[in-house]
Structures are given as C-alpha cells and as structure tokens.
Amino acid sequence: MIMKRKIQPKSEPVVPAELLEQAKRSVSPDLLTKAAKCSVCGADNVIASSEPLCWVCRRLKISAWREMEQQIPIQE
Ligand SMILES: [Zn+2]
Numbered sequence: 861m862i863m864k865r866k867i868q869p870k871s872e873p874v875v876p877a878e879l880l881e882q883a884k885r886s887v888s889p890d891l892l893t894k895a896a897k898c899s900v901c902g903a904d905n906v907i908a909s910s911e912p913l914c915w916v917c918r919r920l921k922i923s924a925w926r927e928m929e930q931q932i933p934i935q936e
C-alpha cells in the first residue's frame with residue numbers, strides 16, 4: 861500500500877503570476893502595516909473592517925455593547 865499522497869499539479873494556477881506581481885507592486889507595504897495596527901492596543905492581528913481593531917478589542921467592544929443593551933430597561 862502506498863500511504864503517500866501525491867500532490868497533483870493543476871493545469872492552471874488560481875491567480876496568474878503576472879496579476880500577483882501587479883497586486884504586490886500596487887500595494888505599499890508601509891500602508892499595509894499602518895492599516896494592520898489595532899487603534900486601541902496596537903496589535904498586528906487586525907480584522908479587516910471599517911475600524912482598525914484587533915479581534916481582542918473588537919470582542920471587548922461588542923461585549924460592552926451587549927452589556928449596555930442589557931442594562932437598558934425596556935419601557936413600554
Ligand atoms: Zn486591539
């Protein structure tokens with residue numbers, strides 16, 4: 861029995877090499893690092909969204925929102 865899994869090369873790459881190179885050139889590495897910093901704690905693992913927040917700060921923010929909503933009494 862052959863246990864090794866052969867990696868089958870695909871006939872066509874998912875992204876053409878030329879397009880990849882163009883994308884790399886068009887995006888400045890400085891801009892990328894700036895955008896990838898959390899605005900609260902400065903962490904690198906920022907989730908791409910409208911706000912530059914890492915997943916930790918994002919979770920804290922969301923949980924804070926939920927607590928505020930729970931504390932507001934429902935008035936009818
Ligand atoms: Zn953060």
